[in-house]
Amino acid sequence: MVRDTSVNLAGIRLKxxxxxxxxxxxxxxxxxxxxxxxxxxxxALKGTTLEPRFGNPTPRIAECTGGLLNAVGxxxxxxxxxxxxxxxxxxxxxxxxLIANISGFSVEEYGICCEKADRCPEIDIIEVNISCPNVxxxxxxxxxxxxxxxxxxxxxxxxxGKPLFIKLSPNVSDIVPIARACEDEGADxxxxxxxxxxxxxDIRRRKPVLxxxxxGFSGPALFPVALRFVxxxxxxxxxxxMGCGGVSSAEEVIEMMMAGATAVQVGSANLKNPFACPEIIxxxxxxxxxxxxxxxxxxxxxV
Amino acid sequence: MTMDRKIYTIESNAPVAPQVYRxxxxxxxxxxxxxxxxxxxxxxxxxxxxxxxxxxxEPGRLTLxxxxxxxxxxxxxxxxxxSGLDLLTGLGNGFDTLACRxxxxxxxxxxxxxxxxxxxxxxxxxxxxxxxxxxxNTASEILLREEMEALGATVHVATADGSCGxxxxxxxxxRETRPDYDYYYVCGPMPMMKALYPVLPDCxxxxxxxxxxxxxxxxxxxxxxxxxxxxxxxxxxPVFKKxxxxx
Ligand SMILES: Cc1cc2nc3c(=O)[nH]c(=O)nc-3n(C[C@H](O)[C@H](O)[C@H](O)COP(=O)(O)OP(=O)(O)OC[C@H]3O[C@@H](n4cnc5c(N)ncnc54)[C@H](O)[C@@H]3O)c2cc1C
Ligand SMILES: Cc1cc2nc3c(=O)[nH]c(=O)nc-3n(C[C@H](O)[C@H](O)[C@H](O)COP(=O)(O)O)c2cc1C
Ligand code: FES
Numbered sequence: 001m002v003r004d005t006s007v008n009l010a011g012i013r014l015k016x017x018x019x020x021x022x023x024x025x026x027x028x029x030x031x032x033x034x035x036x037x038x039x040x041x042x043x044a045l046k047g048t049t050l051e052p053r054f055g056n057p058t059p060r061i062a063e064c065t066g067g068l069l070n071a072v073g074x075x076x077x078x079x080x081x082x083x084x085x086x087x088x089x090x091x092x093x094x095x096x097x098l099i100a101n102i103s104g105f106s107v108e109e110y111g112i113c114c115e116k117a118d119r120c121p122e123i124d125i126i127e128v129n130i131s132c133p134n135v136x137x138x139x140x141x142x143x144x145x146x147x148x149x150x151x152x153x154x155x156x157x158x159x160x161g162k163p164l165f166i167k168l169s170p171n172v173s174d175i176v177p178i179a180r181a182c183e184d185e186g187a188d189x190x191x192x193x194x195x196x197x198x199x200x201x202d203i204r205r206r207k208p209v210l211x212x213x214x215x216g217f218s219g220p221a222l223f224p225v226a227l228r229f230v231x232x233x234x235x236x237x238x239x240x241x242m243g244c245g246g247v248s249s250a251e252e253v254i255e256m257m258m259a260g261a262t263a264v265q266v267g268s269a270n271l272k273n274p275f276a277c278p279e280i281i282x283x284x285x286x287x288x289x290x291x292x293x294x295x296x297x298x299x300x301x302x303v
Numbered sequence: 304m305t306m307d308r309k310i311y312t313i314e315s316n317a318p319v320a321p322q323v324y325r326x327x328x329x330x331x332x333x334x335x336x337x338x339x340x341x342x343x344x345x346x347x348x349x350x351x352x353x354x355x356x357x358x359x360x361e362p363g364r365l366t367l368x369x370x371x372x373x374x375x376x377x378x379x380x381x382x383x384x385x386s387g388l389d390l391l392t393g394l395g396n397g398f399d400t401l402a403c404r405x406x407x408x409x410x411x412x413x414x415x416x417x418x419x420x421x422x423x424x425x426x427x428x429x430x431x432x433x434x435x436x437x438x439x440n441t442a443s444e445i446l447l448r449e450e451m452e453a454l455g456a457t458v459h460v461a462t463a464d465g466s467c468g469x470x471x472x473x474x475x476x477x478r479e480t481r482p483d484y485d486y487y488y489v490c491g492p493m494p495m496m497k498a499l500y501p502v503l504p505d506c507x508x509x510x511x512x513x514x515x516x517x518x519x520x521x522x523x524x525x526x527x528x529x530x531x532x533x534x535x536x537x538x539x540x541p542v543f544k545k546x547x548x549x550x
């Protein structure tokens with residue numbers, strides 16, 4: 001039997017639910033030398049800001065049990081390079097839906113970036129990141145307060161008619177009012193979760209491992225935390241959810257979908273295994289068969 | 304980059320100096336690596352792979368020279384011959400041997416000498432003269448001296464404690480030996496490279512190192528500022544021409 005892995009994500013048909021997560025897939029075109037990017041469900045592009053950013057000093061990476069800390073700090077060449085060069089370059093390689101991941105330091109900056117992404121024909125979905133723990137006076141500050149999240153969502157909604165996702169932070173005591181605020185402002189979907197703030201110390205040097213002192217924790221250890229956030233938001237909202245956090249197998253993709261995700265982002269797994277996404281996609285049909293799933297869409301939010 | 308993922312078999316894994324191991328790996332159909340490239344080694348019990356330079360390679364065989372500095376390299380040192388190792392190979396740009404016309408100067412510090420071994424072999428097989436200046440803390444830590452001499456290179460050793468060769472750093476050895484070269488290659492700890500930078504001419508290149516997340520250009524963990532803007536060491540390096548470095 002042919003197993004149907006396709007999903008409808010806010011009106012866009014994805015071949016399968018597997019999406020490399022923002023910041024863990026280079027600028028986007030890098031892996032085209034090794035596999036057909038057309039096999040991916042969609043691609044979440046590297047986080048962009050209005051102006052180019054160098055990001056944080058190095059070291060930016062610290063190993064942890066079950067994952068890593070990163071403090072890249074949104075290094076990127078600025079939105080004009082994304083819309084003018086990177087997105088067209090990837091579009092020339094594949095027809096996979098492209099997700100622009102947008103960060104900002106003020107509501108207005110988010111708005112301007114969304115307008116630019118809206119005008120870029122190669123961008124299919126806009127994901128507004130209000131959950132980056134690695135920049136100061138921005139990012140996560142908007143994602144931990146329902147009113148601030150609503151203000152960004154409202155401005156972004158005004159800027160674009162494209163499917164609009166808001167990427168939320170797990171660093172909150174209750175995700176429900178924040179997710180609902182985004183839905184009320186007209187967001188088409190929610191992405192959950194970004195990294196958890198963390199820290200490591202080099203006990204021999206008696207200094208933090210990361211030059212930024214703290215970073216965001218990601219990787220397999222995040223999976224149960226992410227799953228529960230997705231499940232909570234899915235129960236409280238009526239818009240689709242992209243589940244993200246610690247996913248590295250087809251089984252975990254299916255578990256995330258049962259919790260309520262329509263699409264599933266794969267992040268840190270790409271760093272350990274650059275072939276993680278196509279391997280997960282290849283494994284999906286046989287896992288579906290084993291579990292008696294004909295159509296992947298049938299299991300979304302069944303738990 | 305021409306990345307590949309392969310399971311290699313450990314042929315041997317033994318200490319060659321205090322805390323330094325030589326690991327020889329075998330995979331039937333593996334091509335020879337270009338000198339100056341690196342591999343990312345999957346280590347049991349660690350989430351991230353560890354980047355290690357290719358010290359020497361030939362078709363089907365890779366040699367790594369690594370120093371135990373933490374949990375990952377300690378786990379690597381404990382691995383037995385016969386076991387398999389999951390490697391990403393073909394990473395990075397490698398050294399530009401063609402930039403050297405007739406005679407090369409190789410400068411290595413500590414474990415940074417590792418990739419200079421194959422560089423030395425490749426330059427010699429292109430018929431070029433090679434002088435190497437290798438710096439270590441003390442005599443027992445000296446690496447690759449005999450191997451490079453066997454390839455026909457002139458090797459000057461400097462030790463910080465004066466227990467062998469010239470007393471002092473590679474910069475002292477450079478001043479004392481005044482080697483003749485038209486192109487140079489540097490690999491070693493950052494303080495050594497920064498000390499060499501102002502005393503060397505433009506005709507050369509430096510192999511850089513930074514803590515890496517992926518080693519494949521995906522995470523932007525290893526960024527360095529260059530005269531052409533920010534660059535990922537794993538993706539655009541690890542070797543950079545001197546005029547790319549705004550030190
Ligand atoms: C391109 C490249 C080539 C390399 N080639 C070699 C090689 O040929 N032989 C070799 O012995 N080592 C090499 N290294 C360094 C090696 O990757 C690190 O020593 C190793 O990752 C440490 O892992 P660990 O788990 O043992 O240490 P950890 O527990 O992760 O760290 C212990 C200590 O090692 C230092 N360290 C960690 N990662 C790095 C790093 N990437 N670079 C420098 N210091 C680090 C930390 O500052 C810390 O003090 C290379 C690094 C790069 C980026
Ligand atoms: C190196 C790195 C860079 C990241 N950069 C971004 C980013 O630019 N924008 C964003 O929204 N999330 C970013 N993230 C977060 C991931 O997209 C993802 O939400 C998080 O890592 C959890 O998923 P994982 O456990 O599968 O990695 C980054 C994560 C890592 C590890
Ligand atoms: S280590 Fe990930 S981009 Fe270089």
